[in-house]
Amino acid sequence: MIKATLMMLVVGGLLGLILGIAEKVFFVEKDERSEAVSAMLPGYNCGGCGFPGCSGLAGALVSKDVKTVCCKPCKAEQRQAIADYLASTVGPDGTNVIVKA
Ligand code: SF4
Secondary structure, eight states: OHHHHHHHHHHHHHHHHHHHHHHHHTOOOOOHHHHHHHHHSOOOOOOTTSSSSHHHHHHHHHTTSOSBOOOSSSOHHHHHHHHHHHHHOOOTTSOOOOOBO
């Protein structure tokens, strides 16, 4: 019984150590701008922009995969606000994003 308990403690400790190392090695810094832009979009998730949802377009804008705020239901002021936000806010890499409204 004691031997089995010790074995479980060792296995648990090793797995915890492996998970801790994996978290450090595979850590991806989160870009807060993606959530901010997603919150500025209408949230209809209609797919009219060619992405499966608003968060998809937000991620593409932040990662510079698209050059225009191509949300069809957005009003012009909303598109301009998103473009202004991206132009004035730097990301974790120290750069901003220039897109057309
Ligand atoms: S077109 Fe606009 S509302 Fe529709 S999914 Fe794309 S970002 Fe969201």
